[in-house]
Amino acid sequence: QVQLQQSGPGLVKPSQTLSLTCTISGDSVSSNSAAWNWIRQSPSRGLEWLGRTYYRANWFHNYAVSVERRTTISSDTSKNQFSLQLRSLTPEDTAVYYCAREVPMTGIRAFDFWGQGIVVTVSS
Amino acid sequence: DIQMTQSPSSLSASVGARVTITCRASQDISNSLAWYQQKPGKAPKLLLYDASTLESGVPSKFSGSGSGTYYTLTITSLQPEDFATYYCQQYNKSPWTFGRGTRVEIK
Numbered sequence: 001q002v003q004l005q006q007s008g009p010g011l012v013k014p015s016q017t018l019s020l021t022c023t024i025s026g027d028s029v030s031s032n033s034a035a036w037n038w039i040r041q042s043p044s045r046g047l048e049w050l051g052r053t054y055y056r057a058n059w060f061h062n063y064a065v066s067v068e069r070r071t072t073i074s075s076d077t078s079k080n081q082f083s084l085q086l087r088s089l090t091p092e093d094t095a096v097y098y099c100a101r102e103v104p105m106t107g108i109r110a111f112d113f114w115g116q117g118i119v120v121t122v123s124s
Numbered sequence: 125d126i127q128m129t130q131s132p133s134s135l136s137a138s139v140g141a142r143v144t145i146t147c148r149a150s151q152d153i154s155n156s157l158a159w160y161q162q163k164p165g166k167a168p169k170l171l172l173y174d175a176s177t178l179e180s181g182v183p184s185k186f187s188g189s190g191s192g193t194y195y196t197l198t199i200t201s202l203q204p205e206d207f208a209t210y211y212c213q214q215y216n217k218s219p220w221t222f223g224r225g226t227r228v229e230i231k
Contacts, residue, residue, distance in 0.1 A: 047168070047211060047222035064219040098167055109215030110158035112179065114167035 002026040004099050004115035011121050018086040018122075022099030022115050029075045029082050030055040033104035037111060038073060038084045042095035052102065053082055089122045096120070126150050126214050130223035136231040142200045145226045147212035149193045156216035159188055159197045162225075163208045171210075172197070204230070 008020035020038070027034055035054035041047045051063035053073045063071050070087040086093060097118050100111035127150040137143050147157065155175040160168035170179045172188040175195055185200045199206055207230050212223040 046224045047213070049220045049222075062218060066219075100167075103170075103173060107156075108173050109156070109220050110170055110173040110213065111160075111168070112170045114169075117167055 002101060002113040004101065004113055006097070006099055006115040006118050008097075008118055008120070010119055011123065012089055013124050014089055014091065014122055016089055018084070018089055018093070018097075018120060020084045020097055020099070020118060020120075021081050022083070024080045024082070024101075027101065028077075029053075029080050030077050031104065032056060035102040035109075036073075036075070036082045037100045037102060039098045039100055039111070040095040041098070041117075044092070045095070048095075050084065050086075054102075091122050094120060094122045125219055126153065126217055126221050128212055128214055128221050128223040130210075130212055130226050132226060133224065134227040134229060136229045137202055138231045139202055139204060141202045141231075142198065143202060143228060145197045145199075145210055145212075145228075147190075147195045147197070147223050149195075149214055149216075151217075152192050153214045153216035155191060156214055157188070157190070157195050158213045158215065159186070160211045160213065161206075161208045162211065168211060199228075202228070 003025045005023045035052045037052040038050040051073050072085040075082040099115040101113040103112045129148045157175045158173045159171045162168040176188045187198050209225045209227045211225050
């Protein structure tokens, strides 16, 4: 059974950088069939896909245009983790942040396993 | 970005009822659609993908249909554990986008 365990701060100041980590068990971050995503949810924006990382002989990353300029998703194979960095935070970035695995089947960009979610508040 | 419009935004139904939720995409998404169930304080749970394929372990009371820009999720014989918020998500074109949800409440 795949499990995703998230860690990171719940409160971040405006203009600072949010760093969240998702630790995978039951699968591998360097799997040749899975992809690893970050999604957030807020009352104002609903569910919003932020980006993903995946390994297909090389590492690839895709980002939503809305956050691309200030987002980095990376992976750590030694710890079987992937991470989100979101820079230049504003109160609009306040949300519940989730990590999630894409269904490991070609062309299916749906999310079958999710982390527990972390409530992130951007406030001074 | 592809806009996903769900309707209704909320509904009330009795235990044992059958309900249908609709999701309309702003352009053809070629059946690249997933449905999720979310309960308060929990992450969404995948119910169906490819518009009508049931995720492993999900009961057959959940079914999906549709094509092009119009899709539906039907839940038969509503039980207390089915009262939740349901979301659609398209994955035909990046960025993957979600509907705003349909809250199913007990009448």
